[in-house]
Structures are given as structure tokens and as C-alpha cells.
Amino acid sequence: MAESVQERIIPAMDTLVKYDNPVLITIRTQKATKDAAATKVGTAACKIQTTPPTADLRREAVEILNGILPPRKWKEDGQTWTQQVSSTPATRLDVINLQEQLDMRLQQRQARQTGICAMRRELYTQCFDELIRQVTVNCAERGLLLLRVRDEIKITMTAYQTLYQSSIAFGMRKALQAEQGKEDLITAAVELREQKMELEKTVAELRQKLEQTERRAAELREAEEKKHMEEIRFLKKTNQQLKTQLEGIIAPKK
Template sequence: VGRYLVQLPRGALSAHDDALRRAGIRVRRGGAVLGAGGKASLGPLSPARRKPPSSSPRLDAITLQEQLERALRERQARPTGICPVREALHGALLEELAGTIARDEPRRGTLLRRVAGEARMTIDAYRTVYEKSLLFGASKLSEAAALKGNLEGRIAELQAETASLADEVRSLTDLCESLEHRAQRAEAQAEAETHDASALRAEGEQLQGLLDALRPG
């Protein structure tokens, strides 16, 4: 049997309250239900969230899904990661479902609330691990940045030392080339002097032989 919610202007049925109650028709005024005693009693939730079920549960589910997606978009909830907005909306939705189910099946509603509590505890545990991992990652990042700065300074020192050693190597190479060139020149000069000495010696011997030949016997 379907239930219907009819909204009328304020005061439209004030003169017919007694007749409606005798007919078994419940009248809701501003979110309050007018019972058999003529007194209003508030429901467990506000009328904006608590509406009588219709005869189309599938349509209600689709409508509720669309409302949830619209609320997520309007409040700019993040689709992934830790998001308080998304957590609050899903928590309100789960509480609404638990309340609705508990009206017809109290044990099932209690079980659903227990499952929601377990899920909330699991989420809190994951959040704690996530926050600690962020702190650990931040500390390691700081250490890495400090180590990088030290390494950059050390690299600069080694580069300067390498440049100095390269200059020294070039200087020593130039000195070695100069000494080698001098040695080659000295060797060439020594060979020339040796050749001249040999020639002078041969010439002296030749002159000595000539003198001996010219000397009277």
C-alpha cells in the first residue's frame, strides 16, 4: 500500500482536524504529526530528511543516489583520499538508511549501525596510518633535502678540487714537454760537438802526418 504526502497551505485544514482524526488520517504540521490526542509529536528526524516511503523503492533509491551525487558536487567533495565532506555525507546517508530499516526491522537496523560503527573504526585506523605516513614522509623528505644540500656542497668542492688538479696537470705537462724539448736540443748539440771533435781530431792527425813527412830524416 503506498503512502502519499500532501502539502497544503498553513491553516487550510484547521477547521477539519477532528473529522480527519476520526477518519484515521494523520495530519503533519510543520514537521509534526497530529495524533489521535490532537497533540503534535516530532519524528526521529527532521521532515526534510524523513519522508514516507513510496510504492517505488527503486525510484526512491535512484532519487536518493542523485541527491547524494548532487550534494557531493555542490560541496566539492573529493572523489578519492580522505575527505571530511564526503565522509559526512555518506555517514548521514548510512544513518538515514539505518533509521529507515530499523523502523521495520529493529534487529537489522541495529546490525547495520554496528557495521557502520566497525567501518568508522576501520576508517579512523586507516586515517591514523595515513597521517603517520605523511609525517614520516615529510621527515624523510626534510632529511633528503638536507642531505641533498650537503651533497651539492661536497660536489662543488670536489669540482673545484678537480679543476685545480687539472690546472696542475696541464702545468706539469707543459713543463715535461719543455724539458723534453731541451733534452732533445742538448742531445743534438752534443752530437754536433762530437762530430766536430772527430773532424778536428782527424784533421790534427792528418797534419801531424804531414809534418812528420816534411821533417828531414
């Protein structure tokens, strides 16, 4: 696999990161590969090519950029295209354009200004990647340090997202438990109401029995008192008769 010199200018993908023009990846034939290898060996035997220090630094910066922001690859019409991030240093105008593009896309995509918004987060992430690219072109060490900051922010955001999802799941479980507990309480309340009605019915029956018992007891007491009074009157009458008879016997005859 090797990159050909064939390039084309197509609209950049929907991102704030600046990329170079896409490059077509072609597969050379076996014969062309052998010829190129022989030519390369012959050329290497004839002369030794030296690379200027600036070219080495540029190649190193490109490698660091590719490590930070890997090249994109896609297939179109049976052909494979690749696109690397731009290694061109950014100017003041590029930074101003980046800010304008960020504000415009935030408005176009109707990103929320506050609260959780995936669209706003995505656009600011792209803007941060573009800033890392611009800084890395001028100073690779500073770009790597910014890469650490970006990765730390991603880890923190992932932790917050996991915590948020866990809290949502916990809240849902508690809501379901509360709903289930509510149903249990409703069922228990219905059962208690039924028990209350049964107990009230039992109390009413017992009160009715109590009233009947008290009424019967009063009737019996009244009958006993009446019978007792009659016995007392009978005994008094009998006593009076006996007393009269006794006085008649004891009294002397005239």
C-alpha cells in the same frame, strides 16, 4: 534532574537523522521532589500498575536507539535542552525524502563526486545513521547488526586514514631527505669542479715544465753533439798530422 512536559518546536539541527522535538530539562525544588516521592509511595501502596507488552517493546527500542544514537544536550538562555532520535517508524515517503535531502545537501555543500571528500563522507554517514534508526524502530536486532557494520566501516576508514597520513608523512620525509641529499650532491659537485680546476691548473704547469725540460734537454743534446763533432774533427786532424809526421820519419831519405 527530570524532564518536564514543556516542549517547543525549533528547526532541527543540520543533520539527516530524524529527531524528536527538543525537551526542556528543569530542576525541581526539594519540596516538590519530596511531595512527588510521597505521592509515588502512596500510589504504589494503593495499586500496582502493569505495563503492556507493546509499551515494554517500545521502551526497549527507545533505549536501543539512545544507545546507538545518544540524545543531544545543549544550553540556551540558561536552560538545558535535550533532543532524542525519533522512534516513529519510517514510511516509504520518509525514505524518498531522505534520498532527496541527501542529494540536495550534496549539491548545496558542493561535495566532490569522486576522490576523498570529508563533506560527502559526513553526509553519507548521517544518511546511514538515519537508515539504522529506521531499521531499529522496526527490528532492533537488525539495527544492532547494522550498527556493527557501521562501526566496522568507521574502523576501516580510520585505518585507511592513518595509513594515508603515514604515507604522506613518509613521502614528506623522503622528499626532505632527497632535498637534503640534493644539496649535499650540489656541494660535492662544486668541490669536485674546484678540484678539477686545480688539477687542470697543475696539469698545465706540469706540461709547461715538461716543455721547458724537453727544450733544455734538446739544447743540451745539440750542444753535446756539436762538441762531440768538433772533438772528432780535431782528433781526425791531429791523427792526420801525426800520420803525416810518422810517414815522413819512416820514409827513406833520397
